[in-house]
Amino acid sequence: MMEQEFQERLAARRRALHQIPEAGFKETKTQAYILETVAACPQDFLHYKTWKTGALIFIEGSNPAKTVGYRADMDGLPISEETGLPFSSHHEGMMHACGHDFHMTIGLALVEYFSVHQPLHNLLFVFQPAEEGPGGAEPLLASDEFRAWKPDEMYALHIAPELPVGTIATKPGILFANTSELFIDFKGKGGHAAYPHTAEDMVVTASHFVTQLQTIVARNVSPLDSAVVTIGKIEGGTKQNIIAEQARIEGTIRSLSIDSMNRIKARIEGMARGTEESFKCKVSIDYGANYCQVYNNEDLTEAFIQFADSFEGAAFRLCDKAMTGEDFGYFLEEIPGVMFWLGVDSDYGLHSSKLDPDENALSVAVNYLTEFIKSR
Numbered sequence: 001m002m003e004q005e006f007q008e009r010l011a012a013r014r015r016a017l018h019q020i021p022e023a024g025f026k027e028t029k030t031q032a033y034i035l036e037t038v039a040a041c042p043q044d045f046l047h048y049k050t051w052k053t054g055a056l057i058f059i060e061g062s063n064p065a066k067t068v069g070y071r072a073d074m075d076g077l078p079i080s081e082e083t084g085l086p087f088s089s090h091h092e093g094m095m096h097a098c099g100h101d102f103h104m105t106i107g108l109a110l111v112e113y114f115s116v117h118q119p120l121h122n123l124l125f126v127f128q129p130a131e132e133g134p135g136g137a138e139p140l141l142a143s144d145e146f147r148a149w150k151p152d153e154m155y156a157l158h159i160a161p162e163l164p165v166g167t168i169a170t171k172p173g174i175l176f177a178n179t180s181e182l183f184i185d186f187k188g189k190g191g192h193a194a195y196p197h198t199a200e201d202m203v204v205t206a207s208h209f210v211t212q213l214q215t216i217v218a219r220n221v222s223p224l225d226s227a228v229v230t231i232g233k234i235e236g237g238t239k240q241n242i243i244a245e246q247a248r249i250e251g252t253i254r255s256l257s258i259d260s261m262n263r264i265k266a267r268i269e270g271m272a273r274g275t276e277e278s279f280k281c282k283v284s285i286d287y288g289a290n291y292c293q294v295y296n297n298e299d300l301t302e303a304f305i306q307f308a309d310s311f312e313g314a315a316f317r318l319c320d321k322a323m324t325g326e327d328f329g330y331f332l333e334e335i336p337g338v339m340f341w342l343g344v345d346s347d348y349g350l351h352s353s354k355l356d357p358d359e360n361a362l363s364v365a366v367n368y369l370t371e372f373i374k375s376r
């Protein structure tokens, strides 16, 4: 296929997926699209099955000594798209703002290629639901469906808006942080706005708490370590002249060490007890989904970098670790592998309603991964 025709085909597929972003474990249209695409491939040495709203595609090698895996995440985010693109999301309030439409398009192109050109070793393509939450990797990894085809090594990519198209970047060891979601509910006695002395104001309580949280990274985490406590959402009360009897904050904790994660959680719990005492309320904490760090296997990363350096269609860059989270870390706890960034050059970053990755990066990744997988 000519390069331009190939590029257009990839862009068309990405746009189709971009229009149907779905929440974690609700990716039914996305799953149907994937299954339809796979069903249209030659079936001579291809097998596939579903797992919840995900899909596993196994391609038999001609003389296999191992199985090599590629994972693409499938879910979108609860963001109203503001790109103004003609192929914007058809799902009100949902957007592929983390590049999973790219990750899946690249995975499907690899399935198509290797279903025609039988690989030497077995390949497993994992289309995984719920990366943004509540986390699909951990239960998928434990499933019989996955374990029957468990790979010996595994790869995944994530788009990087800040890197130029054609860039591939990674590092050995820790690439992404440990994460924990954070949901805190405040409940107290509400009242009339004009009688503050008779009530316990949960808007004031939650505001104090958010300010207190800012001291954790500054005062409770070693300056030689790295951590993040971000509150991304706050809500409370019912009306401007009613003292709120409830408030809720939602956020995320990131750390490079488990020790820091435990220390941060202990500190938050201590603050909650103090807040209950001083603001006469009930504070409930829920840590939601927790992801382990993404740790790239040193030997495989070395081999990955050597290959990337010699590959003419991409420019390799050694990168620093990031405080992003990724449940691909669970795969890498059990299976050696590598996660890497793919440059897509967007003025707006991940989780932005204006994220607009350059589709020219699709063919770079497909060409790169096709040759890299063959080299394994």
Ligand SMILES: CC(=O)N[C@@H](CCC[C@H](N)C(=O)O)C(=O)O
Pocket: 098, 131, 132, 133, 158, 179, 180, 181, 251, 252, 253, 289, 291, 323, 324, 325, 326, 327, 350
């Ligand atoms: C690459 C990326 O943006 N990943 C997400 C993963 C979310 C983890 C979890 N749901 C949380 O919010 O803690 C990220 O926000 O880094």
